[in-house]
Amino acid sequence: MSQPFIQFQNLNKIYGQGNTQFHALHDVNLSINQGDFVAIMGPSGSGKSTTMNILGCLDVPTSGAYIFDGVHVENLSRDQRALLRRHYLGFVFQGFNLLARTSAQENVELPLLYRGMGAEERHTEAKKALALVGLAGWEKNTPAELSGGQQQRVAIARAIVTHPTVLLADEPTGNLDTARSKEIMELLVQLNQERNITVLMVTHEPDMAEYAKRTIHFIDGQVGEDITFQKDKGN
Template sequence: MSPVPADAVPPLIRLQGITKIYGTGDAEVRALRGIDLDIAGGEFVAIMGPSGSGKSTAMNILGFLDKPSGGHYFFGGAAVDHLSRDQLALLRRNFLGFVFQGYNLLARTSALDNVELPLIYQGMAISQRRQLAREALAKVGLNGREDHHPSQLSGGQQQRVAIARAIVTNPDVILADEPTGNLDTSRSQEIMELLSDLNRTDGITVLMVTHEPDMAAYADRLVHFVDGCIQSDTLNGKVAADAV
């Protein structure tokens, strides 16, 4: 990696020589083998690769859900790889939003209450968090669905609730793990258009794991993992074409 000028703005996310090892001896598994990755604020990055390639491990580290075995992780220019679990939880709470394949909504709770949940963890007053939750649901096109429970919503609508929950804290980064994996083609395209709009309009950095090339095509940049290493890191073809 080339030296960064002292006056240059550091990337929002920087991984330097990140390794992750599980087990010891004959049971040792090297999930990551020295990852170097820079992600600027406002990028939309798709992370791809076969099962066991290390992409999910990398996402867990990027999301402060796991700690690397070696190397350095910088977020906003500050080293975070040696922070305590409580400190990492605080970073997650204030800077990240998560979207999962399985939606992870509370089944017996309304859409509004599901979206409020991160704000409860922040200790926000009920009147303020209700207002912010309504605004987040409106942003994802779910006006009038505030009182609906997940069982009363389609899969695409449930994922919109999950995205509203991810953005209600105004995060710097959304980490999306196979966000369209349980949806049909039409609903998948709707969700990807929504994530793209949040990226373009609100400037939210989006990091997305996907197996689907059609979904990865929405990203600005494609990072392919193989055997715990980054095999390639390229601009999306459509972005490169637009730049010509």
């Protein structure tokens, strides 16, 4: 049997020292296969955000192992973790995080600019990514000229333009109405199914979690429940 693509082994995260010490994660063990679509849920302070930060190489565990495609991430340097983020991970946030005065295409090109890609290739790849999320023809529009749902589509295009293996989405529908939320979730399902992108999504909304193949519920820094559905949601 092949090894899981992502693993936490007895992973702990402790913030602070002495009387101010806070144990955010307690001996967490979890495995995620390539192509999974996982909704990570739990109340405030349960450990889900800490888990996402470690998965995204934005933080490191205090002890235990984080294994990504066979690599022990906890042993990597800061620069090595940055390279892993740049080449394997895409990020989507609740607040979109788009540059206000730049066009949709320029926003999507940013990760490619950081990689040192030439202008012509950047333009081509950004247009492809925008078309993939249904925004062909909107390349020159700024965020102020786009709806909330369109802005989140630009953010998703920016996240996938580098062809990441894993997409980490933090409350991706939190600022959207019901109809736009459904559109974004259906887009994430499409990316997961058609491009085999592993999607790891934090959400407070049970109806959004139903689009995932699996839900992991955190409680008090530990995995309280891990449910895999028998068929894909959102179809």
